Amino acid sequence: MLAFQEKAVxxxxxxxxxxxxxxxxxxxxxxxxxxxxxxxxxxxxxxxLLASLRGLFHREYREVQAVxxxxxxxxxxxxxxxxxxxxxxxxxxLKLLSGLIVPTSGTATVLGHVPWKRENAYRRRFSLVTGHKxxxxxxxxxxxSFRLHKEIYRISTEDYNSRLTELTExxxxxxxxSQPVRELSLGERMRMELIAALxxxxxxLFLDEPTIGLDVISQRKVQQFLLKYQKDQGITVILTSHYMxxxxxxxxxxxxxxxxxxxxxGALAEIVDRFSQHKIIELHFASDSTPNGIDRYGVVLxxxxxxxxxxxxxxxxxxxxxxVLAEYSIEDVSVSERPLEDVIAELFTAEEY
Amino acid sequence: MTAxxxxxxxxxxxxxxxxxxxxLKTAMEERLVYxxxxxxxxxVRFLPIITQIFLWNAIFAGHNDGELNGYxxxxxxxxYLLVMVARAFSSMPGLANxxxxxxxxxxxxxxxxxPVDMLDYLFWxxxxxxxxxxxxxxxxxxxxxxxxxxxxxxWPEPKVTVAWICSLLMAFLAGFLIESLIGLISFWxxxxxxxxxxxxxxxxxxxxxxxxxxxxxxxxxWVNYLPFKYLAYFPAAILLGRIPPDTLVxxxxxxxxxxxxxxxxxxxxxxxxxxxxxxxxx
Numbered sequence: 001m002l003a004f005q006e007k008a009v010x011x012x013x014x015x016x017x018x019x020x021x022x023x024x025x026x027x028x029x030x031x032x033x034x035x036x037x038x039x040x041x042x043x044x045x046x047x048x049l050l051a052s053l054r055g056l057f058h059r060e061y062r063e064v065q066a067v068x069x070x071x072x073x074x075x076x077x078x079x080x081x082x083x084x085x086x087x088x089x090x091x092x093x094l095k096l097l098s099g100l101i102v103p104t105s106g107t108a109t110v111l112g113h114v115p116w117k118r119e120n121a122y123r124r125r126f127s128l129v130t131g132h133k134x135x136x137x138x139x140x141x142x143x144x145s146f147r148l149h150k151e152i153y154r155i156s157t158e159d160y161n162s163r164l165t166e167l168t169e170x171x172x173x174x175x176x177x178s179q180p181v182r183e184l185s186l187g188e189r190m191r192m193e194l195i196a197a198l199x200x201x202x203x204x205l206f207l208d209e210p211t212i213g214l215d216v217i218s219q220r221k222v223q224q225f226l227l228k229y230q231k232d233q234g235i236t237v238i239l240t241s242h243y244m245x246x247x248x249x250x251x252x253x254x255x256x257x258x259x260x261x262x263x264x265x266g267a268l269a270e271i272v273d274r275f276s277q278h279k280i281i282e283l284h285f286a287s288d289s290t291p292n293g294i295d296r297y298g299v300v301l302x303x304x305x306x307x308x309x310x311x312x313x314x315x316x317x318x319x320x321x322x323x324v325l326a327e328y329s330i331e332d333v334s335v336s337e338r339p340l341e342d343v344i345a346e347l348f349t350a351e352e353y
Numbered sequence: 354m355t356a357x358x359x360x361x362x363x364x365x366x367x368x369x370x371x372x373x374x375x376x377l378k379t380a381m382e383e384r385l386v387y388x389x390x391x392x393x394x395x396x397v398r399f400l401p402i403i404t405q406i407f408l409w410n411a412i413f414a415g416h417n418d419g420e421l422n423g424y425x426x427x428x429x430x431x432x433y434l435l436v437m438v439a440r441a442f443s444s445m446p447g448l449a450n451x452x453x454x455x456x457x458x459x460x461x462x463x464x465x466x467x468p469v470d471m472l473d474y475l476f477w478x479x480x481x482x483x484x485x486x487x488x489x490x491x492x493x494x495x496x497x498x499x500x501x502x503x504x505x506x507x508w509p510e511p512k513v514t515v516a517w518i519c520s521l522l523m524a525f526l527a528g529f530l531i532e533s534l535i536g537l538i539s540f541w542x543x544x545x546x547x548x549x550x551x552x553x554x555x556x557x558x559x560x561x562x563x564x565x566x567x568x569x570x571x572x573x574x575w576v577n578y579l580p581f582k583y584l585a586y587f588p589a590a591i592l593l594g595r596i597p598p599d600t601l602v603x604x605x606x607x608x609x610x611x612x613x614x615x616x617x618x619x620x621x622x623x624x625x626x627x628x629x630x631x632x633x634x635x
Contacts, residue, residue, distance in 0.1 A: 098466055099465065099466070100465050101630060101631065118627075120468040123468040128466050135463060137383055139386040140382055144379050147379070148375045148376065151368070151372045151374075152375075152468060153468065180386075
């Protein structure tokens with residue numbers, strides 16, 4: 001039994017709420033977002049020179065709701081994916097949570113701080129990494145930028161040295177530390193950006209398209225690193241990415257956002273289950289060829305005799321299977337879900353969910 | 354999870370100084386990367402000084418009495434050289450444009466996300482630029498002053514010298530704050546290059562860069578009530594003995610007053626500008 005003082009004590013750094021009347025210790029969520037909204041005024045320019053001249057005197061604006069009524073909570077140590085097409089509101093939400101912009105409605109707290117107050121106490125505890133990669137001094141070796149970070153984030157020399165060694169080794173960039181940033185490849189620069197973002201051991205990390213434009217090897221290196229680092233440090237991570245490989249490798253939970261609103265919040269695996277209307281049946285025929293007329297059961301995705309892949313409506317899978325097995329001589333059969341990537345693409349093009 | 358640390362006043366002060374020093378040091382290193390281009394640009398900036406001196410020579414040659422509105426040719430050369438010294442402090446090439454560009458392309462987010470003060474960061478960055486510039490420009494400056502030594506007045510008494518140094522340092526502050534304020538306007542209007550052009554033109558006329566300010570103030574008396582004169586004319590006029598000693602302290606106080614006003618304006622513009630910020634550029 002823990003003995004506590006009479007008054008309730010709030011430790012915002014650790015997000016622990018310790019109540020006086022009981023011995024319960026509850027971990028508060030790291031991020032709480034309630035009805036968050038952000039509207040932009042966008043200048044509406046009509047086509048042509050005449051319209052441009054008219055625009056000098058009279059401007060038309062329209063309101064764009066980049067984020068509307070978004071609510072979610074994220075627990076400490078969670079790694080969550082933010083999925084959505086371009087312009088869905090993912091980046092705007094990350095900008096709101098990192099305090100870059102002020103919302104037009106709603107509230108949010110990250111580690112107990114209101115992000116757009118931009119308190120130094122908060123800014124020392126999170127990092128935002130974007131595909132734009134702008135934390136490093138372009139003309140200087142990355143180590144110069146890191147040294148400046150050491151002072152800005154008040155990292156002790158001991159911590160700095162050990163973290164830098166650890167991060168450079170994990171990301172495989174030890175040799176590149178004295179090379180000017182402008183001479184590094186895109187993948188190497190991204191890894192340096194990650195080091196800059198993690199030197200101060202943030203409790204929350206926002207990753208906005210961290211693997212954009214990277215080749216497969218660099219993408220995988222970044223993925224593996226993030227996975228290990230997050231597991232070791234237990235930090236809270238929000239990741240946005242168009243690469244489903246990133247998402248599948250890193251996150252268990254996903255929030256799907258489209259046209260500014262959350263349309264799914266739950267396990268990544270549920271997305272396929274919930275939104276996919278189809279499954280894939282893979283058939284291996286006993287003969288060397290695939291039969292004609294099989295397309296009456298579904299859409300033929302691949303026809304490589306004796307193998308054939310068929311996309312079938314979810315409800316009809318068992319019926320199709322029994323009919324196909326009765327009708328043809330089949331050596332092997334398997335049923336699988338559609339790839340997440342396809343489901344997401346379908347989801348974003350669909351009118352209603 | 355790591356807990357956020359609370360710092361004592363002393364720890365805060367030391368950490369703040371260390372950040373400023375590191376910004377200064379890193380910016381100086383960055384400045385020295387393109388040393389060839391930098392040295393060339395610095396030297397080329399001296400060419401207009403030479404041509405200007407020749408121009409005044411030609412103008413004064415047409416005046417038989419050897420005087421123009423209270424300035425002899427020697428006075429004029431000395432004035433012009435000292436104005437150039439003041440401008441070496443007050444001019445801020447690329448500051449306003451740099452801020453505007455960073456707002457437009459989104460790189461300003463660096464200052465908003467990290468626990469730094471953007472204006473403070475840019476200030477120490479600019480000091481680094483200036484220090485490197487002085488290190489390179491001091492040679493050519495000394496050479497030009499030595500070549501024109503006959504035109505220069507005698508060194509004034511220590512009190513005036515101190516006032517001159519104060520006016521130069523404040524010229525730096527005023528120049529920085531005016532340009533950063535123009536840069537911050539980009540939070541409202543993304544494109545501020547026309548505004549910068551207007552400022553450059555006004556600065557050229559109203560700071561005394563083109564001609565001594567007494568000549569302009571004859572037909573635009575309110576020129577003396579603007580902050581521009583402290584960017585070029587005022588420091589030069591102090592050393593030339595054109596500011597009466599009994600008004601020196603008052604003038605320096607007014608210059609300091611302008612700095613306070615500009616500083617407050619900068620803070621207000623930043624405060625509201627950031628709230629308007631749309632974080633463009635992805």
